[in-house]
Structure formats: C-alpha cells, structure tokens
Amino acid sequence: MPLRLAFRLAFRLAFCLLLLLCGALLARPLAAQPVLNVYNWADYIDPYMVQRFQAETGIRIRYDVYDSLETLEGKLSSGRSGYDLIVPTSEPSFARLVRAGALRPLDRARIPNWANLDPGLMARVATVDPGNRFGAIYLWGTVGLGVRVDALRQLLPGARFDQLDLLLNPENAAKLARCGLAVMDSATDVLPSVLRWLGKPPDSTAAADLRAAEQALLAIRPHLRAIPGSGALLDMLARGEICVAMTYSGDVIQAAARAREAGRGVEIAYAAPASGAHLWFDLLAIPADAPNPEAAEAFIDFLLRPESMAAITGHVRYPNAVPASRPLVPEAVREDPSVYPSAESLAQAFVPGTLGPAEDRARSRLWNRFKAGR
Amino acid sequence: MRAALVAAPFLWLLALVLAPALLLGWIAFGSAAEGVPPVAPPLAWQAGALSWQGSLESFALLLEDPHYAGALLRSLLVAAGTAALALLLAYPMAFAIAEARPRWRLPLLALVLAPVWTGLMPRLGAWIGLLRDEGWINGVLLRLGLIEAPLTLLFSDIALYAGMLHSYLPYAVLPLAIALSRRDRLLEAAAADLGAAPARVFLSVTLPLSLPAAAAAFLLVFIPAAGEFVIPELLGPPGDPLLGRVIWAEFFQSRDWPLAAALALTLLAVLALPIRAYQRLGQG
Amino acid sequence: MARLILVLGLLFLWAPILLLAGYAFSADRIPFQWGGFSLRWFAALAENARVQEAALLSLSVATGAATLACLAGGLAGWALARGGRFCGRPLFGLLAGAPLVLPEVVMGLSLLLLFVLAQGAAETLLGWRLERGAGTIVLAHATLGLAYVAVLVQARLARLDPRLEEAAADLGAMPRVVFLTITLPQMVPSLVAGWLLAFTLSLDDVVLASFVSGPAGTTLPVLIFSSLRMGLTPEVNALGVVILVLVLAAVGVAGWVLRGRGGDPG
Structure with missing residues (x-):
C-alpha cells in the first residue's frame, strides 16, 4: 500500500530529523577558534x-x-x-x-x-x-533635554533649553503639549534629575522628597505624549514628533544628526541642565x-x-x-x-548614589503610578 | 508501543512546562535578595536542617497595591475586547471561506494568514507609519478636509486595538474556517427542505452548530492577548500598563522575581477557567 | 454579506502590509515617506550580514521548532483523543494547554530558569559546558507550538468517528495499521495547519527568544526589536517584503504538493 509506505517513510525521516536536532542541541560548542x-x-x-x-x-x-x-x-x-x-x-x-x-x-x-x-x-x-x-569606563554622558529648536522658537521664544523648567514647569508643559513632550521610560535615570530640580538630594530616600517628585511628574503627566523606551524616543525625536524630551545626551545628538540627514527642517539640539546634570x-x-x-x-x-x-x-x-x-x-x-561638556558643567554634574533593593522598588512603583497617571 | 507514544509528549510537557512552572511557584514564595539569581529560596539548608524561610509577602503586596489589580483588570478587558472584535470579524470571514469553492479555500486561508508572515516588527512598524501624526491616516483625513489638525492616533487605545486585532485576527479565522468547512451540510439541506428560509437555516442550524468553534476562536485570541507584551508596548497608551508589561517591569526593573512570579501565578489562576473551557471544547 | 466582510477583513489585514511593501521601494530615509522609486533598501539589506544571519537563524529555528512541535504536539493531541485512560491524563491535558495561556513573559522566564538549572547540572555531572542559543530557542518555540498543534489535532480526532477505527480493527487490522491507514491520514490536515501555525508563532516571537537565547542566538525579531533605537528604517520594510515573499513561495509549493489531498483546510 503506497500511502502506508509513504507515511512510514515520512515517520522515519521525521524521527531521524528529531535525533539530529537532539544531537545538535547537545553538541558541545567546538573550541577550534577562540x-x-x-x-x-x-x-x-x-x-x-x-x-x-x-x-x-x-x-x-x-x-x-x-x-x-x-x-x-x-x-x-x-x-x-x-x-x-x-x-x-x-x-x-x-x-x-x-x-x-x-x-x-x-x-x-x-x-x-x-x-x-x-x-x-x-x-x-x-x-x-x-x-x-x-569596570573600565567605555563611554559616558549626561541626562538632559532634547529640544526641537525650530518649533520652540515659535512657541516659546527666548526660552532657555538648559533648564528642566522647560519640561517640568506645568505652565510650559501645557504650552508645549500640542507640539509633543516625552520622558524616557526609566525611573533610575529620570527621578534623580527631577529630585535635583526640586532642590532635593538626587538619591534621596525620604518619603516626602519622593512624594514631591511624584507630584511634580504627575503635574506634567497629562501633557506628555509618550513615555517610551530611550530607543523609541530617539526615533520620535529624529522624526520631529517630539518637541521636548528628557533622555540621554548621545541619543539626542544621534537624533539631531539623523534629522539633519533627513533634511525636513527638523532641528534638534541637546542641553544638559545648567544647575547640574545627572552623569x-x-x-x-x-x-x-x-x-x-x-x-x-x-x-x-x-x-x-x-x-x-x-x-x-x-x-x-x-x-x-x-x-x-x-x-x-x-x-x-x-x-x-x-x-x-565644559569643565564647569562637569564639576556641577552629579552621580547619584546607590539605593538599596527596597528603595529601588519604592522608586519603580512610584514610576508605575506616574506612568498610569494616578 | 502505545505507552511509549503517550509517554514521549508527556515527558516533554513535564520537563518543559511543569518543571518551569514549579520553579516559578517555588520562587513566588521566596523573597527578593541580591545575588545570582536575585532570589532567596523559600527553603534553605540551615544548620544541618531544612528551614522554611518563604513568605507570602509578594501575594500580600498584590492585594494591597491597586496598581496590580488594575493592570490585571485592564489586561482582561483589552483581551476580551480584542477577542470580541476578532470574533465578530472572523466569523463572517470564515463563513465566506467555508462557502467558497473547495479549491479556493486553502488559498483564501493562506491569504488570511500571510500578513502574519511579514514578521511582528515590520507589521507593527507599518501600523506606526499609518497612525503617527504625519502618517497616512491623518494625511488622508486632512486632505479630505474631515479634520483640521492631525488626530493623535499612535499611543492610543485605537492603535492598541488595531495592532492587537491585526495580529490576532488570523488565529481566530483559522479554527472557525476549519470547523465551518467541515460541518455537516446535510442538516442544513434538511432544514431547507423542510421549508426554512436561508436566514432561518443559518440561525437555527449553522450558527448553533458552530458555537463551540466560535467559543474556541474567542478563547484562542483572549488567552494569549491577556498576556501580550510587545504590541501594547509599541502602540498602546503609555499609562495603565497591561499585566504582561507589569510582570516584565517587576522582573527586570525592580528585579522582584518573587513578585513577578506571584503575578504570573495570579494571571494563570484567573485564566484557569477559560483554559479549562477551551479544553472542554476541544474534547467535545 | 459574509463575502463583503471577508473582503473588508482581508483589506484590513493587507492594507498595512501593502503599504509597507510599497514604501519598501521608496528612496526616503524616513519610512512611509515617498522619495521616489529606489531599490536602495533591498541593496542595503543584501549588504547587511547581521540581518541575513539573523533571518537565516529565524527561518531555521522556525522550521525546526515547527517540525518538533508537530511531532510532539501530534502525539499529544492523539494521546488526548485516543490514548484512552492513562495515569495522569488530567495533568497531561492541563499541561498540553498551558503554553496557550502562559503569558510569553512568564513562559520565557520560567524556561530560562530551567535551562540555567540544566546547564548547571550538565556541567557538574557531565562536565559539559552547554550554551544557551539557537537550541534553547527551538525548544521554547516548539513547546509553544506543541500546545497549538495538540489542540488542533485533538479537536480533529474528537470529531472523527471512533467506529471507523474500531471497524478496521474488527476486520483484523493491527493497531499500527489502523493508526497509519485511518487515524494518521485524518490527522494530516490539522498537522499541516499546526505546522504553519507553529512556524508563524516562532517567526513572530520576540519575548521567548530574548529570554532564552544566548550568544549568537539573536533571531530576526529580536534584532529588529533591539535596534529600534536606530529607528524603523525602510530596511525593515524591505525585510518584511522579502520574508513574506519567501514564506508565500514556500507555502505555495507546499500547497501545490499537497493539492491531491482534497484542498480541504480542515
């Protein structure tokens, strides 16, 4: 019966394939070349x-x-x-x-x-x-604002880019909301700068300080277009969808280069907070x-x-x-x-201290509440 | 022989489904710690004897903080919404495929499945391209003069549902098309012979007979959609994360493996009912 | 009416894909902006060794995982429908369906824990240094696919009248012959459907693969997901088109080969 034969053949073939696969999975990596x-x-x-x-x-x-x-x-x-x-x-x-x-x-x-x-x-x-x-340092940078200069010139002429006020002041945020605001999705890299802007220690664990930071973030939350991962944020900046974004320095600089390359009149600039940037x-x-x-x-x-x-x-x-x-x-x-960065802004910059696991978790829960807007 | 044939997949499932799940349960009762991996197991060898060091802390936190219940609820809502939309669209599609000439059925089914084969990322990229402010949809609406300023579509519920539906619709069409094209047409012919109008035949014969398949299609979308992670991350609104995202965050960002495991177990417990229902349908 | 909705549904499914395909031929650096016809993104793709490697890995992982899933899932579905009573059957049923409900994040994580444990055991007991990589991805994807195949096969066999098999047995056919001549041919359509489903799932998966892979285990979706910071370039569109055409061609060939089987998708 040819059909039966065909099935038996197919079965054998499949079985051999299975054996081969198992063999491949178990094979130790060959150590010929380092x-x-x-x-x-x-x-x-x-x-x-x-x-x-x-x-x-x-x-x-x-x-x-x-x-x-x-x-x-x-x-x-x-x-x-x-x-x-x-x-x-x-x-x-x-x-x-x-x-x-x-x-x-x-x-x-x-x-x-x-x-x-x-x-x-x-x-x-x-x-x-x-x-x-x-560890040996590979590359480094700061956390600051990526700004779409051409749009801001019209919306908020004369505004200073090297101040977190541009984003964190609810009045500014409301004015810029239509143009697009974003904060990268990273509690560890955003909260220290927000705390510093509030005049608190960036690595504060005091409940009152954290509550103040949460209030500050929640105040601008309705005006944020997105809270994306830093990679996606880079892309949005380069496309001109975002006017002010809080993210890593090099990302903004890459976005600026890409926007220039695209040649659609999108002009992006980076500014670290003058009062002291997160390093x-x-x-x-x-x-x-x-x-x-x-x-x-x-x-x-x-x-x-x-x-x-x-x-x-x-x-x-x-x-x-x-x-x-x-x-x-x-x-x-x-x-x-x-x-x-210049020598003086480097001297101003801060490196937040280490947090314990419990404080870390408290911060990420705060961040969750901020993202949910509650 | 028969025993060996049953044992092979059973062993596979024990090793690759049960064992990992037990590991997860084991971790849920542990507590977060610093180390590799970052968990203190619930049972530890201390002073020559096993001692229980587990805690129910993670489960307590789940009940305490409304953040988690909210995420679960929203996940279930989004999953149910997606599944309902998918079913509404998939049923007539599958019916049309089943009613097509037999030699057209497979090509039509392939046509339904094919968009999935572009891969998730290009597909989501296409949706981003469609929905963003300078995207196609806004461009068309602006040109038609229907809107004056671009609508914010990306990172909204619309984008979320569009992306989810686009990804899951084929999975709903497939079982329905199979069931509908395999159905016993004699019953319908009999009903028609007895004088029932076509609509009546459909409502009182075809539809009831296909309900199990429809329920299966619903569940086949609902269940995985409840834990979806990538689509809400790339298209959905930034607030109100879904449970898949919350588990991810607890696992990686807070590195609270016990809490993540507890969340996973909770989701599993909530979904136990639908999965049971789904398996019943498979047997019936 | 149903046909209209089929057309609309296909339109919904295909509109983004056609758009994506169309703009893959645009010269503009920003995706979905028309900058004149150009093949530059396909050329860029042809030069991008990383993407080719990842695509090849993805396709082979998907093929391996789908085949394994078909074998194990086919057996599981058969055992559930025709295995009779055996010890642990309820557990078996639960486990076979579990990958359908486990959120990918959870499944990836728990499998990772398992593989790490296995690596440790292999090293201490056998002195082998096993690597996580393509193999672990295949196992993870096959486990996911298994559940889908099992469900399809079980549903198919549940509708198959057992009297057909009993009749064959009564006429003196050995159990193996009954299985090969009656049960298996009836399972084939659902196995084919299951294979396609498992293949698709594997080709689409980001989460499982990124959990359980190791060095040199970067599949295509993981590569694209992790290079989102470069932005979605039209290269991704071109890639989607290439994969789509490849898979469509493969399915077309398979359909042509299988056309003798009555063209019935069930």
Whole structure:
C-alpha cells in the first residue's frame, strides 16, 4: 500500500530529523577558534573596531546587542549567560552586578592601556566600585533635554533649553503639549534629575522628597505624549514628533544628526541642565562565569587605545574616558559642547548614589503610578 | 508501543512546562535578595536542617497595591475586547471561506494568514507609519478636509486595538474556517427542505452548530492577548500598563522575581477557567 | 454579506502590509515617506550580514521548532483523543494547554530558569559546558507550538468517528495499521495547519527568544526589536517584503504538493 509506505517513510525521516536536532542541541560548542562573546548596547561601537580586533588577534567576536539594561540584567542575573564582555551602566546595573558578585575582577596586568583612563572620571565610578576592580569606563554622558529648536522658537521664544523648567514647569508643559513632550521610560535615570530640580538630594530616600517628585511628574503627566523606551524616543525625536524630551545626551545628538540627514527642517539640539546634570557611565566588565575572560581582557585593552576610542566616539557621539583620544576625534564631534561638556558643567554634574533593593522598588512603583497617571 | 507514544509528549510537557512552572511557584514564595539569581529560596539548608524561610509577602503586596489589580483588570478587558472584535470579524470571514469553492479555500486561508508572515516588527512598524501624526491616516483625513489638525492616533487605545486585532485576527479565522468547512451540510439541506428560509437555516442550524468553534476562536485570541507584551508596548497608551508589561517591569526593573512570579501565578489562576473551557471544547 | 466582510477583513489585514511593501521601494530615509522609486533598501539589506544571519537563524529555528512541535504536539493531541485512560491524563491535558495561556513573559522566564538549572547540572555531572542559543530557542518555540498543534489535532480526532477505527480493527487490522491507514491520514490536515501555525508563532516571537537565547542566538525579531533605537528604517520594510515573499513561495509549493489531498483546510 503506497500511502502506508509513504507515511512510514515520512515517520522515519521525521524521527531521524528529531535525533539530529537532539544531537545538535547537545553538541558541545567546538573550541577550534577562540571565541569572544560580546554583549553591548545596540549601535554603540564603530563596527570597524570589531573587524580590526579580529584581524589583529585571530579571536572571533560574536557580537550581540541589547536595547535596555533590563534585557542585559535579565540575561546576566540568571547566571551562565555565556557572555565574556558586557557594558552595563554604572547606576543601577553595574552597581547591582558588583554587589551581587556577578562580575569578575579585571586583571590589570593584561590591560596595559588601563593607564590611559582619566583618573578623575574613574574616581566618580569608584563610589559604586571601590578601587575600580570590576569596570573600565567605555563611554559616558549626561541626562538632559532634547529640544526641537525650530518649533520652540515659535512657541516659546527666548526660552532657555538648559533648564528642566522647560519640561517640568506645568505652565510650559501645557504650552508645549500640542507640539509633543516625552520622558524616557526609566525611573533610575529620570527621578534623580527631577529630585535635583526640586532642590532635593538626587538619591534621596525620604518619603516626602519622593512624594514631591511624584507630584511634580504627575503635574506634567497629562501633557506628555509618550513615555517610551530611550530607543523609541530617539526615533520620535529624529522624526520631529517630539518637541521636548528628557533622555540621554548621545541619543539626542544621534537624533539631531539623523534629522539633519533627513533634511525636513527638523532641528534638534541637546542641553544638559545648567544647575547640574545627572552623569552616567557605561563600563566594560566581565561576568564572573565568562567562558573566555582572557579574550575579553585583550578586547578591553584594544578598546582603551586612544585610536580605538577616538573612532568609537566619532562614530557614536558619546565622549570616552581616554583623554589621549580627544585630539584624534573628528573636529565636528570634538568641538561640540553637547558631546564633551565644559569643565564647569562637569564639576556641577552629579552621580547619584546607590539605593538599596527596597528603595529601588519604592522608586519603580512610584514610576508605575506616574506612568498610569494616578 | 502505545505507552511509549503517550509517554514521549508527556515527558516533554513535564520537563518543559511543569518543571518551569514549579520553579516559578517555588520562587513566588521566596523573597527578593541580591545575588545570582536575585532570589532567596523559600527553603534553605540551615544548620544541618531544612528551614522554611518563604513568605507570602509578594501575594500580600498584590492585594494591597491597586496598581496590580488594575493592570490585571485592564489586561482582561483589552483581551476580551480584542477577542470580541476578532470574533465578530472572523466569523463572517470564515463563513465566506467555508462557502467558497473547495479549491479556493486553502488559498483564501493562506491569504488570511500571510500578513502574519511579514514578521511582528515590520507589521507593527507599518501600523506606526499609518497612525503617527504625519502618517497616512491623518494625511488622508486632512486632505479630505474631515479634520483640521492631525488626530493623535499612535499611543492610543485605537492603535492598541488595531495592532492587537491585526495580529490576532488570523488565529481566530483559522479554527472557525476549519470547523465551518467541515460541518455537516446535510442538516442544513434538511432544514431547507423542510421549508426554512436561508436566514432561518443559518440561525437555527449553522450558527448553533458552530458555537463551540466560535467559543474556541474567542478563547484562542483572549488567552494569549491577556498576556501580550510587545504590541501594547509599541502602540498602546503609555499609562495603565497591561499585566504582561507589569510582570516584565517587576522582573527586570525592580528585579522582584518573587513578585513577578506571584503575578504570573495570579494571571494563570484567573485564566484557569477559560483554559479549562477551551479544553472542554476541544474534547467535545 | 459574509463575502463583503471577508473582503473588508482581508483589506484590513493587507492594507498595512501593502503599504509597507510599497514604501519598501521608496528612496526616503524616513519610512512611509515617498522619495521616489529606489531599490536602495533591498541593496542595503543584501549588504547587511547581521540581518541575513539573523533571518537565516529565524527561518531555521522556525522550521525546526515547527517540525518538533508537530511531532510532539501530534502525539499529544492523539494521546488526548485516543490514548484512552492513562495515569495522569488530567495533568497531561492541563499541561498540553498551558503554553496557550502562559503569558510569553512568564513562559520565557520560567524556561530560562530551567535551562540555567540544566546547564548547571550538565556541567557538574557531565562536565559539559552547554550554551544557551539557537537550541534553547527551538525548544521554547516548539513547546509553544506543541500546545497549538495538540489542540488542533485533538479537536480533529474528537470529531472523527471512533467506529471507523474500531471497524478496521474488527476486520483484523493491527493497531499500527489502523493508526497509519485511518487515524494518521485524518490527522494530516490539522498537522499541516499546526505546522504553519507553529512556524508563524516562532517567526513572530520576540519575548521567548530574548529570554532564552544566548550568544549568537539573536533571531530576526529580536534584532529588529533591539535596534529600534536606530529607528524603523525602510530596511525593515524591505525585510518584511522579502520574508513574506519567501514564506508565500514556500507555502505555495507546499500547497501545490499537497493539492491531491482534497484542498480541504480542515
């Protein structure tokens, strides 16, 4: 009976396929060529650097990207992520990973270019990583306002962009609502600046301070068009859908470049709060259970060369922490004060301290209430 | 042989559904801590003996903070709304497919399913392109002079339902089309022979016979929609997060794994009734 | 009336897709802005090794997961409808339906926990360093697809008159022969439908894949989701068109091969 035969054949085939699949799943990864598994933010490197490292060392890089710290921490906090090099932000992820014992101390003997790092900036990270044992600064930046200059000139002529008043003052917010206001969806990166604007300590845990911050946010909540992830916010800014947005410096600068490229008359500018901006750092770090930490250290050393860092900063428009790279950065980026803040605004800037798990949760619940508008 | 054939999928389900679910329950009674993973398990080996260190804190918090009940309620409402809309649209679509010539049925079904094959992200991107302020819909309405200023469509309930319906409609059409094209047409012919008008035949024979399939289609949309995460995140209004989003936030942002697990278990308990109903339909 | 609604429904389903397809040929950098006809986004796609890798991974994961789901889900559906009474049947039924109701976030998370546990066990007991990656995604997607296939198959068999099988057995057919000649052919349409459904689910999934994947386990939807910060470029539109055409062609071929089976979707 041909039909029966056909089915039997199909069954055997399917069974073989199943066996093959099981075999493939269980097969141990072949260790012929050393592999370095890198997990970095999306669009956060000059891709040429990856190629160059591979060519120089013969180490193959498998490069994966994430769009939010949550994704990174989700992968990392369960353990055995398989990654050798990650780039968490100082607060909250890096600090948390340090405290949880999820990172491996860096062997500075293998990273001679460590000496290139700016000690002043490294000292700022030492608050969460005493002695800088676990992380080297990759890139850094501030939290501030992305502004659609061409629209604001008409709506609020003469307004200062380097004041959070532009967004957080309900009167301004009401005027600008039609034009589009947005705040990035990140309690850890928005609340410190709001607290500072209110004249409170940015890492305050006092219930009264947090309530004041919540009130301030709720007051502008009806005027917000969206509370998107920072990535989506970048896109909205570039398209000209948002007039004022609170987000990361480099994102705004990228959005500005993209808006210029599109040539539709959308003009975007970045301004950090003059009274003191929230400073953040992304750090190169190695998970405690990394399969190939030596390769990761070799890559860190490679990245900390002035030429590498200059190329990366030129490409992604975030400043780095290797001062010797500055003269090598393309002039348009080097001289842009929104990329490299001035010395005095850097002195004004603050790095919020670390919060305990309970305070952290209290803040994220506050954030939930703000998002829901209650 | 028979035993082996039953055992194979059973083992699969035990390993990949029951075991993870038990892990989840295990964690729900633990408490948040710093470490890898960030949970203190409810049972710990202490001083040579097992000691219970679990807590019901997470469940207590669920009841205490209206944020969670609100998210659950809204999730169920959105899911029910989506499922109802999908059913209203899917039933006539499936009926038309079932009534088409047999050789047209499969191509028509493929036509219904195909938009899904572009992938979720390009599809949602298309909706963003349609709905945003300078998007197509606003452009057309403006040009027709029906509105003076662009409507805010993106990040609204309209966008949310449009996106959800677009993603889930094919899943509702599929079971209905299958059931309707397989139905016993003799009964309808008999009713017609006995003098019933076509509308009457449909209302008193076809429709009642297809109700189980309709209920299945409803549930097939309702159940996964209740936990949907990506569509509300990209199209929906920013406030009032749905439960999928809340679980995500508790898990990743607050890193409160016990609370996230407790939320997941709650959703599961609430959905136990519909899933049971759905399985009954499958058997009947 | 029903036909009108079918046309309207298809219009609703297809309007965004056609728009997306049309604007994939626009030269403008901003998606859904017409900037003259151009193939530049397809060219960009052809040069984008990352996207190609991810697309290939997605397609192979979806194929593997759908096939596994069909095998396991077909057996599960058959066991539920025809397995008779066996120990743990109610539990079995519950588990087979559970992936339908577990929110993706929850399922991804719990599977991740399981895989981490398994990795630990493999390393301490066998000395193997297993990696999370494409394999774990296939397992996760197959588990999700399994539930859908099982439901379809079970529903199909529930409507199949058991007397047909009994008659064959009475006429002296061995149980295996009964299964192969009567039960299985009746299951085929629902298996095909289930395969397509599982394939589609896998191709569409962001959440499960982003939970359980490891290095080099970036599927296409995960890649696009994580590069939203670059904004939706028309490249994404072009990609949607390419995938759609590929899958449509595959389905067309499959339909043509299966056309002898009566063209009945049930």
